Amino acid sequence: MRLDLLAALNAARAERRAAAVVTEMPGGAQRVVTEAAGDPLAGPLAKAFASGRSCMIDAGERSAFINVHLPATRLVILGAVHVGQTLAPIAAALDYDVTVVDPRTAFATAERFSGVSLVADWPDRALPEMRLDRYTAFAALTHDPKIDDPGLIEALRAGCFYVGALGSRKTHAARRERLLAAGLAEAEIDRIKAPIGLAIGAASPAEIAISIMAEITAELRRPVAA
Structure with a gap:
């Protein structure tokens, strides 16, 4: 060469x-x-x-x-919750570089997330330093607007190839109003996969994690227009 x-x-x-x-x-x-x-x-x-x-x-x-x-794919999980405990090792097995972000230090512990990068800080401080990009998938799982909303804004503005958020359609409707008030456009908010994950009837945290990883994979492999 x-x-x-x-x-x-x-x-x-x-x-x-x-x-x-x-x-x-x-x-x-x-x-x-x-x-x-x-x-x-x-x-x-x-x-x-x-x-x-x-x-x-x-x-x-x-x-x-x-x-x-291709750059190494990354998964940022916002929220050190039960779904994330299953999602993190699944993503790591698929060669994603996984990081869990949660300001709640009682949840973001090495015991609960062995072998995973942990950032115990608020997303508006932690995420800009991580330089999210188009080869990053982002999953907001805390169900707490104070944590999820700033993370979603950062992920959308960074152009992450996948942005998903836990919560019902009713929850997402309220989230949409908050994000509009925060200055995001309708088209940006429409990129959020909510309720998160493929519709496979998932009920348990582990099943939800599988549905999320399947949805991330489908988005990653979606052919782009030439």
Whole structure:
């Protein structure tokens, strides 16, 4: 690989941006692509970025090998609650970098969340330092507006690929009014998955955690428009 391409790839990694090294066949000409739109292989690149898998593309005169490099996915769980105790290890098993944020130190303990990064602070202080981004999933689970609302605002404004919140439709309707009053637009609030998780009839905390992880996975793998 040419040094300028390697520098571009390393820069994308440092900035937590998706990148792909496209090697044209035959000939071996290479380029680094960070946005699918506008590239001659926009469609295949969009699919490769969504799946996270490198692949060989046979498109007639535009055959190429696409080597995908994605940032590590992260899951931020706001609320050291029972649902989070199951959700955290499931996400870690799927190679997510998991962090639990909760200012309530009685809940955010190493005994309850073994092997997980814990931040015992309020979200308006903790989350900006974490630099949430489009490769971060965010789950607000405390059911406490004082904690959940600031976290949701930060996650939406950071462009997290998934933003979900625990609570009924009635609870979310009240939440919507608060977020509108806080200055968020309707379109931003519409991105919140609430009630959180796929509708699989989950009842127990463990089942709810499974439904949340399934919904996060579906959102992560959703193909993006080329």
